[in-house]
Amino acid sequence: MNASLKNTTPSHRSGALRTGLEARLIARPKGLPAPGDFEIAEVAVPDPTPGQVVVRNMFMSLDPGMLMLIAGEPGLPMPRYEVGEVMYGDAIGEVVASADPSLGEGDLVMHRLGWREYAVARAGLFRRVDRDAYPTPSTYLGFGLVAYVGLMDAAELRPGDTVFVSSAAGATGSMAGQIARLKGAARVIGSAGSRAKAAYLTEKLGFDAAFDYHDGPIADRLREAAPEGIDVYFDNVGGDQLRAAIEVMNPHGRIAVCGALNRQSKAGPDEGPGDLLGVLGKRLTIRGFTLSDHLERAPEFGAQFRSWLREGSIVHDETVIDGLANAPQALLDLVKGAYTGKTVVRLGS
Ligand SMILES: NC(=O)c1ccc[n+]([C@@H]2O[C@H](COP(=O)([O-])OP(=O)(O)OC[C@H]3O[C@@H](n4cnc5c(N)ncnc54)[C@H](OP(=O)(O)O)[C@@H]3O)[C@@H](O)[C@H]2O)c1
Incomplete structure (x- = not known):
């Protein structure tokens, strides 16, 4: 079952005006959410204003912790999802338009603006990563x-x-x-x-x-x-x-x-x-x-992880879910034990 699909703009997905899907929480559930607590909307993607970039998201992470952000549980080390707003989460994508000198078209970037096909925001919110580090960009979303x-x-x-x-x-x-x-x-x-x-x-x-x-x-x-x-x-x-x-x-x-x-x-x-x-x-x-609290470990871990992958001494398995509209149900299936390894959603397909 998918979340409800809402069209807030004329559909121009193949036309000149760029549009993309985004997922919003539309009700705060008591207990586990149902797909109807989410809305998938098609929206226009604006051009970047000075200092901004537009990123086409390729993959986003699904994490059981998102259920606590949906429930709005107190005491979490990050802000809850607000009803009516687009949710957030780790994502990796490609810069498709830039109005900031720090990032250029074609750069691969990691960021926290998941749950949407396009992210438009100031360049400082995106971190450029090496395109050749892993066989697939989704590996960056691993835990x-x-x-x-x-x-x-x-x-x-x-x-x-x-x-x-x-x-x-x-x-x-x-x-x-x-x-x-x-x-x-x-x-x-x-x-x-x-x-x-x-x-x-x-x-x-x-x-x-x-x-x-x-x-x-x-x-x-x-x-x-x-x-x-x-x-x-x-x-x-x-x-x-x-x-x-x-x-x-x-x-x-x-x-x-x-x-x-x-x-x-x-x-x-x-x-x-x-x-x-x-x-x-x-x-x-x-x-x-x-x-x-431990992000300073990232370079040291990244170097070791890449070398373990090269030697074949570590297995990094993923489950890939296709399409943002399937993400809410997949989040529920994830905690029911349906998948193994890291679960990611392929966007824009
Ligand atoms: N501290 C941090 O900085 C940090 C960062 C990322 C994630 N996390 C947290 O770490 C945990 C693992 O995250 P993850 O992304 O790796 O999730 P995950 O293990 O891939 O999560 C899904 C798994 O949860 C298991 N599960 C569900 N209910 C269970 C239960 N009652 N008892 C035992 N297992 C149950 C299921 O496996 P089975 O089929 O084996 O039941 C399911 O496959 C989550 O709580 C997440 O929020 C913490």
Whole structure:
């Protein structure tokens, strides 16, 4: 099912006047949104005024965190989506008109003006990136950097650690497990929502062990996969996986809280980590982190990631959804577990 399609301008998609689609939130849902809470509108794309550029977006990122911006949850490190306004999110595109000397036509740029086919804004909001760095520009939207700073800064990964990653077949988790191994973890364990995804983790991504979190008590599955206990937990989920991880952690273990998929997927409160006596007794560290505090790691990570890709020592999988009109439904399908790897939307097709 698509979001409603609205035409606010005469259709000139093949004519002289450039038009493009944009997605707006039109109602703030209680609980998870429905496609009818979004509107896809065709609008005229203005020429750039001095200092501005026009960017034709090629791909935008879909991230479960967008559900919390839709719900307008308090306490998030970024502004919520406003009803009646175009939403935002990471995107990559090509400059098609420029009225600023810092960017020229044909430049590939990353920015935060997703959920639209064309972005028109001041040049400073766009960051030029290297066209030849990756086989496809969508790779720039991957969450490898999130995984990297979560492991290196929040979890303070050490060689020899046993690492557990939840939502391990997703965008961040698939990177976290592989990067942990590349950075010297002795054993990497992943959880995911189906046996097929668990098999993907061990057979394609090189995890040492993986399990379906629906398969009985999570702490039991974790103990079987890590008989010596775990030292690092990369937490994408919260809830029962966090409680199980605390139970199975070794003394002085470290937990990096990256995401909240348990609450994002049901748009309801999370039961939290439970009794904290285990945290105290084992002197555990639980540290939340957000990528925007660690952007200085980007060049170092980019160089390593490109070299791992060249050597074939890391797998970067993507699910590509075609067309902005399909993005709202795809965001819901994403948190229902329909996809693996990083989910992106191809725009303008
Ligand atoms: N801290 C930061 O700076 C930062 C940056 C980016 C993203 N994040 C957050 O990190 C988390 C992961 O993001 P992502 O883009 O990599 O998402 P993702 O893992 O690709 O997200 C989708 C997956 O969530 C899983 N899922 C849904 N409900 C679940 C539940 N109740 N329990 C366990 N798994 C569940 C599903 O996998 P299964 O099929 O395995 O259930 C689904 O495939 C999100 O919470 C996101 O908001 C944080």
